[in-house]
Amino acid sequence: MSLRAKSHPVAGTIAWLASLLMFFPIFWTVLASFKTELGAIATPPELIFTPTLENYTEILSRADYLSFAMNSVVVSFGSTVLALLIAVPAAYAMAFYPTKRTRSTLLWMLSTKMLPSVGVLVPIYLFARNVGLLDTRTGLILMYMLMNLPIVVWMLFTFFKEMPKAIIEACLIDGASQWQTITMILLPLVLPGIASTALLNVILSWNEAFWSLNLTAHDAAPLTAFIASFSAPQGLFWAKLSAASTMAIAPILVFGWFSQRQLVRGLTFGAVK
């Protein structure tokens, strides 16, 4: 009988303890977000308390919070749509009509992702400043699109590669046009793949914190930058920091749970499946 056929109590206990430990900082933050400012810094820590929504109402009533949140939404979804529009044709072409150069093109794309952002910080910053893209949503959307394009092409490529070629060929032989084949047969088949690619792209853009901190000041600053403003030393606003953090991470956490399988494929460029 296989070892794994039955439940393994020791492994289970250790795994559960490790999982709870890993999740604890998130749990603790959510808990603190319902405390008063005094309660959040109290020692010994408050475990039983009357929950308050005060921090949430206060953060939400700050005029600029919604602008930060909107920037995050617009920038991460905008860059995702743009990246997909550019990457889907490329991935389709490379998966279905590979040429001698396809392999080296893909590997070259992967290698551009390895360029450290900081190595090109100076020219990108100066360029953005000179053409007026500094602190604009457009600038950040373009930046994230370029930053994630290699991952998007790669991930789509691995999905397209798995499509049954016979179906496509049958359609073409039956007289369907390229366009019909793509929109009516292929697209529905690869939609789940495109959706998980989009999800990963949104997650990466939402959490990006190098360009957002360096290329935005206020107008286009997303939530990563808003949270960073809590690092200012004056005063300890832990409860409000916790409430703002909870709101900033909650949607992406849910996205992440749904996309955990496909994430591996995207982040390892198909090297681990």
Next chain:
Amino acid sequence: MSATAAAAAPRRRKGGGKVNTLPMVAPSVTLLLAFSIIPLIATVYFSLIRYNLTNPAIHGFAGYKNYLYLFKDPALYSALYTSVQMVVEVLVITIGAAAILASLFEQRFPGRSIARILMISPFFVMPTVSALIWKNLLMHPVNGLIAWITRSLGFGVIDFFADWPVTSVVLIASWQWLPFAFLILLTALQSLDEETREAADLDGAGPLAVFFFVELPHMGRAIAVVTMMETIFLLSIFAEIYVTTSGGPGDATTNLTFLIYKRALLAFNVGGASAAGVIAIILANILASIMVRIVGKRLDV
């Protein structure tokens, strides 16, 4: 499956000549080419001139001077050392723990999928949030939870960011990257076939022997991939330092990324920062070429 694919491949390739794929591939390639080459050339160019954003009197060709100053500057070596130290420590912690955890999660136990979701959650927390909740709620020397626990146990208080600045950043980064390593190693381990395990069982191998002689070798490739990916990302740790220590105390937590940021956007020394940028690019390129080789082996086009 692979036989039919191999048989179909030459036929498809022949027919592929009729379809012009250039307009489909060109936008991606052009954009990435522009995005990777132009800033690269610009960085190299800036590194060869005297250029300060706040002082227009400083201008002209500098030649290798920026590099000369940089190589004479102890801050460079300290930043390089800090970068390497952070990368190596986080790698050891995350991969070591992830290998063990992946092995544990391969066993059956109640609530396994929920435990896995909890385990990978930190990866989806934005870097500024994870750094600040660790710095304040958990590691604060007066009001933090860890300080309260150590005080209650009679160990006194650890002032993390003052006394152990690099370790503190490493701790936060490890919390963020352990889920990444775990998820990839677990995925790799799931492809280990049942027969190999059963054979090991029949031979009387204990759990430790199975881990070291069956599971660990099977994860080898995935560990290589994780090492490369994490190295690339960890060399660029920025937000965590930005919101916790700002590179301090002194230069203690200034890695190469943060050094360049300080030179460029705080001191406005474009020339000097670009010279350091070129070094960062060269370092990353060496790693990238290894990565491309690993991935390239598995790529069937």
